[in-house]
Amino acid sequence: MPDVVFPLDSARSFADQQKIGHNRWHPDIPPVETLKRGQTIRVDCREWFDGAIKNDDSADDIRDAPMDVVHALSGPFAVEGAQPGDLLIVDILDIGPIPQETGPLAGQGWGYTGIFAKNNGGSFLVDQFPDAYKAVWDFTGDVATSRHIPGVSFTGITHPGLMGTAPSHRLLSEWNRREGELIATDPHRLPPLALPPEPSGAILGTLEGDEYSRVASEGARTAPPRENGGNQDIKNFTRGSRVFYPVFVDGGNLSVGDLHFSQGDGEITFCGAIEMGGFIDLRVDVLKNGMETYGVTENAIFMPGRTAPQYSEWLAFSGTSVTLDGEQRYLDSQLAYQRAILHAIDYLTTFGYSPEQAYLLLGAAPIEGRFSGVVDVPNSCATVYLPTEIFDIDIRPSASGPTKIDPGMGAPRSANPS
Known part of the structure; x- marks a missing residue:
């Protein structure tokens, strides 16, 4: 097994660990470890809310989820010899959930999908689904099932939702400038147009005192993807993938977290994947002057792995x-x-699912989303491909009509919805 360079105790909070990670982007957060080129490592990762979401039948925890604490990121990890202008090569060798354990925190042998309320993050379909809902998923090997969405099971396509390098001071300033200008166009919008720096809840590794206060007031939130990679939520970042990240600071300062057991394209419910705590095995290397050589001025490029679920009917x-x-x-x-x-x-509602169950399922299952036509004015065309083999019943249209499933207890809804 690779060296565990970032261990986590699942019975303790993210800020009370042997090594402290971070939940903001900033070039001055010190690396927790310096890695050699070609080194293989194992990194433990907390689920993105650090245990705030529970394995129960209430969505109140989704409704009240503390947005200022996300994401719980393991790292940063410096890589010897990495300098601005290089490309950091990251191979994803393995990834999986934390084994079933006792303890109060999320991620041990199970995960969850949440529809976020309009006043706490919202979702892709926020106008149609303004309230908080949740589905808990159990893992049996690489298969997920849920008591909240009966009649389906599917193979997970495990991947890190978030991985990236640290920004330079110039790039961080640019992020804050452009996102601040966007917020100013409609500062009271719900959900907000962007998330500005927020010192409350900031975890910044070993920084203390005045240095902590300065970085907390400047650090970029980790919610959106940016030039450094970040929260891209690409479901095909599974084992076997190779990613090339731009390097903006000495060492690169790679961080990783927000592990997903499965996800549909788009992570459409905001917490649309099956969030989990787990481990990821990585190998790192450096491609010198790679940004100029290959025209990678911003944003990662990657080679997806070959271990996606093999569904043949859609x-x-x-x-x-x-x-x-x-x-x-x-x-x-x-x-x-x-x-x-x-x-x-x-x-899907014609088969007996509630709209909320169907929405949660489309966020968690390995659906394929595609922009199919973008040139035929005035209508673009988009498509979503749903694997039919994940259902216990035949969901294809037929002369006999839809077979009704038992929706079970349904997806828990938060109390006091909007």
Whole structure:
């Protein structure tokens, strides 16, 4: 087994560990370890809310989830010889959930998917689903099932939702400038247009005192993907993948977290993957002057692994860039994808699922989302492909009509919904 360079005790909080990670991006957060080129390591990772979400039948914890503490990131890890302008090569060798254990914190042999409330993050379909819901998933080997969404089981496509390098001071300043200008266009919007630096809840490794206060006031939130990689939520970042990250600071300062047992394209419910605590095995190396050599001025490039679930039969749903109220939009691919997902949700409700169960399922299962047409004015076309083999019943259209499933207890809804 590789050297465990970032161990975690699942019975203790993220800030009360042998090595302290971070939940903000900043070049001055010191690395927890310096790695050699070609070194193979194992990193333990907490689920992104550090145990705030429980294995129960209530969604109040999703409703009240503390957004200022995410994401719980393991690292940063410096790599010997990495300098600005290089590409950091990261191979994902293995990844999986923490084995079943006793203890109060999330991630031990199970995970969860959540629809976030409009006043606490929202989701891709926030106008149709403004309240908080949750589904808990149990893991049996590489298969996920849920008491909250009966009648389905599927192979997980485990991956890190978040991995990236530290920004330079210049790049961090640019992030804060452009996102601040966006927020200023509608500062009271729910959900917000972006998340500005927030000192409350910041975890910054070993920083203390005035240095902690300065970095906490400047550090970028980890919610969006940016030029350094970050929270890209790409489900195909599974074992066997090789990722090339731009290096902006000496050492690169790689961090990783937000592990997912499975996810559909888009992580559409915001907490749309199956969130888990777990481990990831990585090998690191450096491609000198790689950014200039290959024209990688920003954003990671990657070679996906070959271990995705092998489904052969799909039912696909399409959508176009017309709102539910009949307003025509010009080549709005995001709207078209929303309409495709709403189409799939409506279809699944004819088999007995609630809209919330269908939405949670589409966020967690390995659906394929595609922008299928982006040139035919005025309508773009997006499609979502749902593997039919994950269902206990046949969901294909037929002359006999849909077979009804028992929806069970349904997806827990938070108390005092909006």
